[in-house]
């Protein structure tokens with residue numbers, strides 16, 4: 159379980175007397191040579207967690223040396239930054255954004271609106287629409303203002319769709335209807351006119367949900383919603399992976415709408431290393447070939463701290479931080495010649 163591993167990481171940090179003297183907060187050490195910010199033709203990112211980065215040397219070193227972009231894995235989620243109504247706690251998010259600045263990395267903010275890891279004060283109350291809209295706007299403004307100029311790309315709305323392609327019946331949809339999506343984008347745009355604003359979806363690379371996702375994006379564009387990009391998470395396996403032609407078609411489809419695309423949360427579980435490397439290479443090549451691809455992010459750094467079980471071995475670095483064939487496959491197509 160991710161939560162169990164998080165606790166292990168904290169214990170490891172305490173036992174090892176890590177760079178912060180056992181203090182779970184504070185700055186993340188930069189004790190390796192950061193990869194050049196322009197090493198790749200497009201940013202190659204990783205989801206990062208400040209607790210893991212402080213506690214585990216291999217995790218931190220690979221993060222510093224390999225990736226040119228960071229997405230906070232959990233540090234910007236509602237339950238973390240907005241634990242009580244109107245009270246914000248930015249320690250973890252600040253630590254990551256500051257670490258990104260000191261190591262020359264881009265930041266993708268994630269997520270402004272989602273229905274997971276919400277605080278109880280939000281989920282355990284019946285909201286009137288006007289009240290919930292105010293709460294939502296206040297939250298979006300607080301984050302986007304704070305990181306203006308430091309977060310290049312925001313996942314404004316994360317996973318709005320259910321598996322069947324309809325809207326997820328979450329607190330936002332139940333209270334505000336589908337209009338919550340457009341509202342969130344409008345508030346975010348006003349809060350930072352220069353950040354690129356993305357929608358982001360899981361399991362939307364192929365099949366019925368993929369079509370529903372593209373239809374939703376078409377509709378948002380038609381209504382003049384200020385959206386700049388479309389995220390394809392690409393959590394996948396050796397068996398279910400979208401092939402290269404499909405990935406290229408997705409970038410082309412959103413490009414025709416005048417939008418950017420990105421692979422935002424990739425991992426490739428439950429397969430052998432050769433096949434895994436092929437799947438990573440297909441995605442990296444698709445991103446490299448698409449003028450509108452703004453980057454490829456993997457969801458974690460080493461298998462030890464993947465949100466999936468370590469035995470899924472879904473990431474380009476193994477549990478000890480050793481590179482797998484997937485790393486070369488990911489980096490080669492995007493490396494500047």
Ligand code: G3I
Pocket residue numbers: 160161164231232235274275316360391423465
């Ligand atoms: O940090 C708390 C800790 O204080 C608490 O004691 C413990 C008790 O459960 O929970 C800890 O938080 C957990 C957190 O991970 C850190 O480990 C949450 O319960 C747990 O729900 C959370 O899981 C995250 C999940 O999103 C839900 O937010 C995963 O790490 C994270 O990898 C995963 O990422 C999502 C993307 O944001 C969106 N797309 C899918 C992707 C994978 O599910």
